[in-house]
Amino acid sequence: MDVxxxxxxxxxxxxxxxxxLTALSFAGALLIGIVVAAxxxxxxxxxxxxxTVYVESFQNTPLLVLLVLFVFGLPEVGVIFPLFTTAVIAxxxxxxxxxxxxxxxxxxxxxxxxxxxxxxxxxxxxQSLRLVILPQALRAVVQPIGNILIALTMNTSLxxxxxxxDLTAAANRVNLLEAQPIPVFVGAGLGYMAVCALxxxxxxxxxxxxxxxx
Amino acid sequence: xxxxxxxFDEPGPIARRRIRVATVxxxxxxxxxxxxxxxxxxxxxxxxADKWRPYTTWPMWRYLLQGVRxxxxxxxxxxxxxxxGGIVLALGRLSPHRRFRWPAVVYIEVMRTVPVLLLVYIxxxxxxxxxxxxxxxxxxxxxxxxSSAAVFAEIFxxxxxxxxxxxxxxxxxxxxxxxxxxxxxxxxQAVRRLLPSLVSQSVGLLKDTSLGFIVSYSELxxxxxxxxxxxxxxxxxxxxxxxxxxxxxxxLSKFAxxxxxxxxxxxxxxxxxxxxxxxxxxxxxxxxxxxxxxxxAPQSEGPEPQNKIPA
Amino acid sequence: MSRTLPRRLGTAxxxxxxxxxxxxxxxxxxxxxxxxxxGQDKKPAEASAxxxxxxxPDTAILxxxxxxxxxxxxxxIVGGSQDAPLWSQLNPMNGQVEGFDAEMGRLxxxxxxxxxxxxxxxxxxxxxxxxxxNGTVDVVFQTYTITPKRAEQVxxxxxxxxxxxxxxxxxxxxGIKAPADLNGKTVIAGANTPAVTAIQQLAPxxxxxxxxxxxxxxxxxxxxRGEAYVQDQAxxxxxxxxxxxxxxxxEPFTQDPYGIGLKHDDTAFKSFVNDWLRAIGQSGAWQAxxxxxxxxxxxxxxxxxxxxxxxxxx
Numbered sequence: 001m002d003v004x005x006x007x008x009x010x011x012x013x014x015x016x017x018x019x020x021l022t023a024l025s026f027a028g029a030l031l032i033g034i035v036v037a038a039x040x041x042x043x044x045x046x047x048x049x050x051x052t053v054y055v056e057s058f059q060n061t062p063l064l065v066l067l068v069l070f071v072f073g074l075p076e077v078g079v080i081f082p083l084f085t086t087a088v089i090a091x092x093x094x095x096x097x098x099x100x101x102x103x104x105x106x107x108x109x110x111x112x113x114x115x116x117x118x119x120x121x122x123x124x125x126x127q128s129l130r131l132v133i134l135p136q137a138l139r140a141v142v143q144p145i146g147n148i149l150i151a152l153t154m155n156t157s158l159x160x161x162x163x164x165x166d167l168t169a170a171a172n173r174v175n176l177l178e179a180q181p182i183p184v185f186v187g188a189g190l191g192y193m194a195v196c197a198l199x200x201x202x203x204x205x206x207x208x209x210x211x212x213x214x
Numbered sequence: 215x216x217x218x219x220x221x222f223d224e225p226g227p228i229a230r231r232r233i234r235v236a237t238v239x240x241x242x243x244x245x246x247x248x249x250x251x252x253x254x255x256x257x258x259x260x261x262x263a264d265k266w267r268p269y270t271t272w273p274m275w276r277y278l279l280q281g282v283r284x285x286x287x288x289x290x291x292x293x294x295x296x297x298x299g300g301i302v303l304a305l306g307r308l309s310p311h312r313r314f315r316w317p318a319v320v321y322i323e324v325m326r327t328v329p330v331l332l333l334v335y336i337x338x339x340x341x342x343x344x345x346x347x348x349x350x351x352x353x354x355x356x357x358x359x360x361s362s363a364a365v366f367a368e369i370f371x372x373x374x375x376x377x378x379x380x381x382x383x384x385x386x387x388x389x390x391x392x393x394x395x396x397x398x399x400x401x402x403q404a405v406r407r408l409l410p411s412l413v414s415q416s417v418g419l420l421k422d423t424s425l426g427f428i429v430s431y432s433e434l435x436x437x438x439x440x441x442x443x444x445x446x447x448x449x450x451x452x453x454x455x456x457x458x459x460x461x462x463x464x465x466l467s468k469f470a471x472x473x474x475x476x477x478x479x480x481x482x483x484x485x486x487x488x489x490x491x492x493x494x495x496x497x498x499x500x501x502x503x504x505x506x507x508x509x510x511a512p513q514s515e516g517p518e519p520q521n522k523i524p525a
Numbered sequence: 526m527s528r529t530l531p532r533r534l535g536t537a538x539x540x541x542x543x544x545x546x547x548x549x550x551x552x553x554x555x556x557x558x559x560x561x562x563x564g565q566d567k568k569p570a571e572a573s574a575x576x577x578x579x580x581x582p583d584t585a586i587l588x589x590x591x592x593x594x595x596x597x598x599x600x601x602i603v604g605g606s607q608d609a610p611l612w613s614q615l616n617p618m619n620g621q622v623e624g625f626d627a628e629m630g631r632l633x634x635x636x637x638x639x640x641x642x643x644x645x646x647x648x649x650x651x652x653x654x655x656x657x658x659n660g661t662v663d664v665v666f667q668t669y670t671i672t673p674k675r676a677e678q679v680x681x682x683x684x685x686x687x688x689x690x691x692x693x694x695x696x697x698x699x700g701i702k703a704p705a706d707l708n709g710k711t712v713i714a715g716a717n718t719p720a721v722t723a724i725q726q727l728a729p730x731x732x733x734x735x736x737x738x739x740x741x742x743x744x745x746x747x748x749x750r751g752e753a754y755v756q757d758q759a760x761x762x763x764x765x766x767x768x769x770x771x772x773x774x775x776e777p778f779t780q781d782p783y784g785i786g787l788k789h790d791d792t793a794f795k796s797f798v799n800d801w802l803r804a805i806g807q808s809g810a811w812q813a814x815x816x817x818x819x820x821x822x823x824x825x826x827x828x829x830x831x832x833x834x835x836x837x838x839x
Contacts, residue, residue, distance in 0.1 A: 043222045043229070044236045050244060060417070060463035062424035065435060065456045072741065073449050075748040077254040083734070083750065115221050125222040133221065154329035161427070163734045163745075168331055176717070181340035189328045196327035277617035342655030350647060427737075430607070430647040439738055440615050443608040446767055448740045 004187040007174045014170025015191055021088060021156040021166060022195070026149055028092030033099025034134070040104055043125055051100070058097035064158050066090045071162045087159040095152045102144040106137035139210045146203025150196045157192075167191050265450050274441075281437030282458065288355050288433055289420040295359035296419070297412070300366025305396065307371055318367070325364035333357035334425050354423060354431045362419055369411050373404035413470035417463050424459075434458060580639045581801070591794040592637050595663055600642035601634035604653055604662035604786065607645065608738055611759055611819055612668055625818040626666035629685060629785075632810060633664065636801050649717070654678040657788050664798070665786030668757065670719050676838035680791060681784030682798035683839055685811075687831040689777020690723050691758040693746060693765070696772050701753050704778045707731040713742050713751035720755040723779050739764070746771065757781075763822040782836035799833050806830040 039051035070090040118128035160169035171188035175181050268274050306318030334357045385395030426433035438455040442448045586592045607615035613626040631641035648656050656662045657679045671681045694701050707728035714720040716735040724731050736742045743764050746754040758777045805811045815827040
């Protein structure tokens with residue numbers, strides 16, 4: 001394990017990048033995911049269609065393909081971001097499809113009476129969704145979204161393939177220098193496990209706080 | 215379509231006009247964005263006919279189809295192995311014996327939180343140092359199976375737990391042993407119920423075979439990379455590859471939804487907003503499982519008259 | 526020492542074999558031949574020279590040796606790439622692997638077995654030593670730079686090629702003329718290529734960004750993700766052909782002796798391969814392969830093959 005200690009700063013730098021990637025893309029994914037979920041239940045057919053196409057295309061493309069396409073394709077439509085930003089965008093868009101589906105299934109757990117009551121007191125679609133349905137729906141999907149966050153954390157490792165130096169890429173570089181793959185990759189694995197364990201703990205905590213007992 | 219109407223009233227004249235306006239605005243915005251992107255794309259010369267012509271030739275597709283075959287083979291073998299591993303692990307985790315339970319719990323919890331990519335690196339760079347050098351195919355399939363066995367285990371566990379307790383009790387009551395009850399009564403029902411989730415998870419696995427890119431196993435994505443270094447059409451190649459993946463996976467997902475629609479397991483329960491009443495088992499496992507549509511799309515009109523809100 | 530064998534061979538073997546050897550070598554790249562300046566008219570002369578090293582005599586295939594094992598098996602297992610243009614690139618249209626390394630592998634197979642039967646096993650930069658050690662592959666032809674450190678784990682025949690890293694920039698870039706100018710700049714390199722270490726040595730404060738393949742690196746350079754791209758010079762020359770808005774600055778700034786990776790301690794096989802290398806260098810077969818592959822993008826006459834054993838570690 002002293003290989004890891006000798007290259008401690010490389011590992012912590014990589015870990016920082018991984019955490020940043022995770023946090024930023026999760027924030028983006030949550031936002032986009034909720035919007036897409038709302039689109040998929042909206043009264044406007046075109047929006048529902050766009051939402052469906054979005055979910056279908058992003059859930060069915062490997063993230064690795066998306067990353068490569070975004071890194072090299074976006075500049076060809078005249079949009080160029082730094083590698084890190086591009087990776088954040090690609091991961092956020094990809095995971096948003098999963099979040100959208102989770103939120104939609106959360107909407108499904110809300111009893112019909114809630115929506116009927118909202119409409120009865122004169123709330124429109126946007127209002128009832130925002131004020132009545134979503135707050136309840138989101139509480140029901142804390143666990144699934146936590147699981148998506150865990151998957152997202154692990155998926156950030158793919159950014160290493162497009163030049164982002166995250167924990168995985170850092171480990172790979174250290175291994176190139178030291179040729180001690182087992183301690184190096186096990187060390188990195190422990191890093192990911194720590195992050196995921198933390199996410200799991202937080203998820204349980206939040207769920208216990210906000211869950212609605214029906 | 216009508217099932218999602220719970221969230222909004224049958225539109226009146228004003229609402230209908232609003233929906234029309236929104237439709238037009240959204241359509242124009244989407245079309246505009248696409249047009250802009252395509253235009254920019256063309257300005258960069260990426261739409262030039264000769265950059266796309268190679269993709270109209272048969273040898274090219276013959277090559278890509280070989281990649282598809284390799285992808286499907288890897289995904290199929292990995293699915294088979296992780297299904298088997300998943301059942302064993304799930305039974306282990308549900309076992310009353312601690313010596314079975316603990317190893318299963320540790321395995322599942324560790325593998326759920328370690329990126330597959332790291333496992334791939336260990337098999338790729340680590341094992342050869344210790345004299346273990348797997349064939350290329352297994353360098354990809356082994357880490358995938360090892361990792362997703364944990365996910366399948368959690369799916370199975372959730373399915374087994376979601377089954378009515380009475381089934382198990384009935385089995386035991388007529389004198390079956392615990393093992394017989396599990397294999398003859400519980401598992402068959404759980405598996406049927408889980409079929410859609412299992413297919414969805416296989417889609418996830420099929421996407422993960424794109425890690426062959428790292429291992430240089432000639433699945434679809436790696437074939438794409440070789441193609442790109444050969445014809446130097448990086449962007450076109452990856453667009454084609456992405457489309458092929460979407461077609462394969464969308465058909466698989468559709469298959470999962472068809473399976474689900476056929477099942478008709480709909481125990482009585484509270485009316486739900488989007489019209490699906492099947493209880494969702496708590497699954498600690500994959501987001502693929504949780505997030506993928508476990509139900510027919512909202513447009514489909516399920517046989518659930520109680521959900522139809524009279525307009 | 527069987528050093529003298531191929532030389533005797535050079536005069537012994539009939540010219541007729543020449544056409545066969547070259548035909549096998551040229552089979553998959555016949556259209557690119559015409560692009561070689563002056564390639565056509567020199568061919569007959571080279572062909573007769575190449576003939577000289579058609580097949581090793583039976584006496585060279587020592588009983589119990591690696592050569593005998595390969596000959597019995599009927600094909601040579603080569604650790605290599607499928608995605609290295611000019612060196613070892615799969616042609617998806619016909620399933621042939623093309624390039625300098627690939628052709629050398631076929632020549633060696635022909636030399637041992639009598640026919641150019643080669644099976645290429647994809648190997649990653651990090652796994653080549655292991656593949657050789659546990660006998661998964663017989664030889665590695667994969668732009669494998671000879672270093673004393675690697676030579677502790679594997680044996681190197683050769684060097685069979687002396688390459689150099691060069692710098693590619695977008696046209697109009699100023700201030701980059703030599704490797705030291707890369708300091709403080711963002712430099713693109715292929716993941717796991719010798720360029721990464723070369724940059725770190727010669728321009729320690731350069732920020733290195735790596736991508737998986739040459740087209741990706743090239744695209745990244747053109748899209749401005751870095752100011753320079755360091756890669757094997759021959760590859761860069763090919764890149765400039767495709768995108769004239771890029772240009773190679775200066776001359777190659779490193780000397781990378783590429784060797785043929787062999788199992789450590791297999792001295793008999795090593796001297797056998799070295800004899801073969803000397804023979805193809807003298808007969809002109811080496812030069813013919815160069816013309817078919819690297820010569821299609823790099824102008825001028827083939828360089829002289831490097832002297833066997835000239836690199837530390839070989």
